Amino acid sequence: MKSGPGTSGLILNEPLLWEKGKKGRRGMSIPTSDVPEAVLDAGLTGAGPDFPDLSEIDIVRHYTRLSQWNFGVDTGMYPLGSCTMKYNPKINDKLAATPEIASAHPMLDDGSVQGTLQIMYELQKYLAAITGMDAVSLQPSAGAQGELAGMLVFAAYHRSRGSVRTKILIPDTAHGTNPASAALCGFRPVALKANAQGVLDVQAVADLMDDETAGIMLTNPNTLGIFETNIRQIADIVHAKGGLVYGDGANMNAIMGIVDIKKCGVDVMHLNLHKTFSTPHGGGGPGAGPVCVVRELERFLPVPRAVKDSEGYRLEFDRPESIGRVHGFHGNFSVLVRAWSYIRSMGPDNLKKASQLAVLNANYIKERLKKDLHLPYDRPCMHECVFSDLFQHENGVKTLDMAKRLIDHGYHPPTIYFPLVVPGAIMIEPTETECKEDIDLFIEVVQQVVAEAREKPELLLQAPVRTKLRRLDETQAARHPCLRG
């Protein structure tokens, strides 16, 4: 039997910064002051912040050790469903670090940053071409802010027509942040249930859509990893009642170059550059969630946008009907550069191929694991597949236990307990960047975990057992979080 990459290696302990060091220890020597002391304003004096007393090597070792506890796509497979944890090619970082790009000051005038503006202008064009939408604003700084900007566009559109709309339809297979984004814009989310096939019923939409409803906010492919085949009919129903269609682009990695979003009837969509377009995920770094719209809604997009005229590229602010600013300056520009780099280095054919492989990989896993894990919706999936822990119930093993055991075997666990429509959900998204050999190994490891669940369930209840720290008390952490060092 092959084993996964997991092992217990040389992993060093590391205390908090305040628990190490020694009073008086310092990281650098400051020369004695040669200016006369002066009396400071009382407001500027007093006890300073409580910095730990550390030397340079203390700090370097501290952060190096912490980094060794980390797990990322560069370390191993990270099949976190709904998050598209694809590999981020290093050329993206190389381009973003080019001094001409990285050092440009945000307050330089347009004439001095033509290259910067060209990248933004071209990225707007590429994202429009990939989605089929007409106009793009790169300003939103994350997926959820893209959703919020999109919902503000909904609100601005209805206001411009003197139409009062208080509700919005949101399927239970939409992304978890959708209801919050809509509610922030004053729309009351009305839940729509997916049918037995895991997709929306046209009739269910028709029954709920009325002239007080701003539209529908759906995710396609949805969070079950299934393509909403009735999207066009649903859009027609919503449009007939004066509503708009929001398409959450979180799952765009399944359909790049294959589906024309505008032809599906979608009016507004955001993209998560850190998912589909290989820019870094989180880790405290900035994100980007460009929002794409049809021509009729272009006037409401957040400002500024990059435009091109006979004199070159410039940022355009003069859009009186715009929802305004959602970010400063050029947006999270270094993220935009990485997405531009990815699109340029892939080209249209390879972007399409990436989606095809992402879908193929997910279906391969679904077919090979469906005897081991319960598959609630047994039909072709898109870029992710959703299992549940139903088969393991008889041994008292739950989704959480299997997820923890996968850590022992060297894998980041898949998304668990989401989507909510599947109790005990295990949502696996391999992405296109895992090769067949690595996917085969992952499948074998999941099968081993399933065998362990049958043969020695007590081991799974203890997992992880190879890690530096054992199973953490998530309940205690949520009830009594300790947020300070």
Added chain:
Amino acid sequence: MKELSELEFPETIRYTEDHEWAAVDGDTVRIGVSDYAQDQLGDIVYVEMPEVGDMFEKGDEFGTLESVKAVSELYLPMGGEVVAVNELLLETPELINQEPYGSWIVEIRPTDPAEYDELMNAEDYIEMLRG
């Protein structure tokens, strides 16, 4: 998670499809979530409650339960005015896991007391859970 036979469903109270329970206490009704609901949710870590004086209609969302797995909405089994909230749950939400039927979340004065009779009894609720 437990089997249905391991869960308790008192016959003296009524239930909803969304797994809330309602219990008449004089002219007010106390609302909580069923043993099945707490078992499905897992360890509850936070309860978001309405304000005393808030008015709701039957089926309105009146709060949320946050567990280590997910956040779930709470729907009111009957319309009415909130006359009390169980503040004990703010600091000790685990009481819902420990005693789902002792841990009422809100107490309401129903607009239409007859709505109580429309709710499921224990037998019907168990039947629904069996599917």
